[in-house]
Amino acid sequence: MKPRGRVQMLRCALGGVEATVAHTTHAFARHSHDRFGIGIVVAGGQRSASGRGPVEARVNDVITVNPGEVHDGSPLDEHGRAWRMLYFEPSLVIGTVAECAESPLREVELTRPVLNDAELSLRFARLFSVAVNEANEGVSPDNLACEEALVALFSYVAQYHATSLPHRPGHIGPVGPVARAKNRIDDDPASASTLADLAAEAGMSRFQLLRSFAHEVGLPPHAYRMQRRVLLARQLIASGSTLADSAVSAGFSDQSHMTRAFVRLLGVTPASYAAAVR
Template identity: 30%
Template sequence: MGKGEDEWARYWQHEQLPGIDLLRARYVRHSFPRHSHEGYVFGAVSGGVEDVVLPDRTVHAAPGSLVMINPEVPHSAHAGVPEGWAYHTLYPAAEVVAEIAAETSALRGTVGFAEVDVTDPQGARMIREVHRAAEEGNALAADSVLRILVARLLSRYGGSLPARTPRSAGCRDAVRARDVLETRMAAPPSLEELAAELGTSPFALLRAFKREYGMPPHSWLTNARVRRARTLLDIGTAPADAAAAVGFTDQPHLNRHFTRIVGVPPGAYQRERGESTEHARREQPRERGGAPEPRYAAAPRRAARKNVQDRAEPFTVRS
């Protein structure tokens, strides 16, 4: 995997695999800021090294290793070597994993994984097999391998996560602050206003929120806005309208944060979600002006660069 190769990424969902998102990418300059997912993350690096920064440690994921991240665990990621990393990732919804756990294991409650990075070449290979089957239009194989993979991971590494209940006043304030930000996402209060509304001080709220959610309120809000924008894009909302609805100042503002967190810009994300329902799209690339449409979009550079453009062809970064 040479340093001169372009970055690229494809984030999509197969129409017959609801509840499973797929990302296949190669990143060099791109880095993911601290964020979390509503569902699980199962990733397999096929080249280079990915550094995954967790609340308590940094994982160096190399080929042959398998990364498992539980829902709502804050983390960031960047290249661990100059040549970057290439990987296949599955994002199964919590309901999908819970269904498999109920059918194949004795685990009860919310299931999760105590180990984040394990050496498991067979598991990593199975992740790639799910991708390959899905891209070939073989939903039966993709769904079958996915379920065998998740059952295998639960058997080897799974357990029941302890229930989390607010205990201290600070913890309760953090939960209340999250509810306020989620409800008033498009026009959130300032930290001082939020603290006054909850009857606490700005610094006390800042410390409590970061302790509870692994990131300060403004970072959590950006992540929540991107999540809600994804939901809007999934139902066909135009990116500019989605940006306004969730509180971003304009579409470039959405583009910047969406690309950093999801790994592809909103336009590329929405096109793949819509096109995944077209059987012809899976059988052969569409042609535009006599040339095949690229299957993958080039990935973004670091956020310090200028805006990433949403286009049907591979997107570039203007410096």
């Protein structure tokens, strides 16, 4: 099946939030996001192997994803599917949910990847309307309305569809061998580290690291590094760097290499992303 249709980044009036709309047959490879995602399927259906098990979502279903949760996505039939999504910075979600809970939190997890909840759909649609639709229709965004809709959405999510962990000052968990290798990639995704370099960091053989990394992270080291390079390129583009400079700084061989990685993982080109965030 050849991909058709498109995924489009849209301007959003809220800082720390990215918006996309899509109608596509594109099958997304296994990947994760650095943000929370909440959206609605508006046409067709999708099958996903999510971090919380295999799921299917159809029209009017709400779909969610947690930061770092490895998943994929393919249409249920040749007609593809359409959705609207909002991606939220983790600090924004944790801070907003903490306000609703009136207590400090260190972690929030959206508990189900697919939901059929009419009230949740309404609250999402309200936020999308005031923060995205109006911003892309030339209407001056109403910041108060945007904030109210954001709090209304996450107060409901916090009550019915999320698990929260309290903040524990000074708590630092142990760093295991795979985490050390992963941290090396996170610290410098543009680096040309070899599997032997990462294995040495973890204190394992290359075979042991490859097997353990894929088991714990959900992706092999090369795929994970490619994803982190896309994230770095996104950050550079959003800060105003040219596409060519962003590609080189993020470790891609050239701009075409970066573009292919963007489309494969995000469904949008770097140029489309730049137009939406600048």
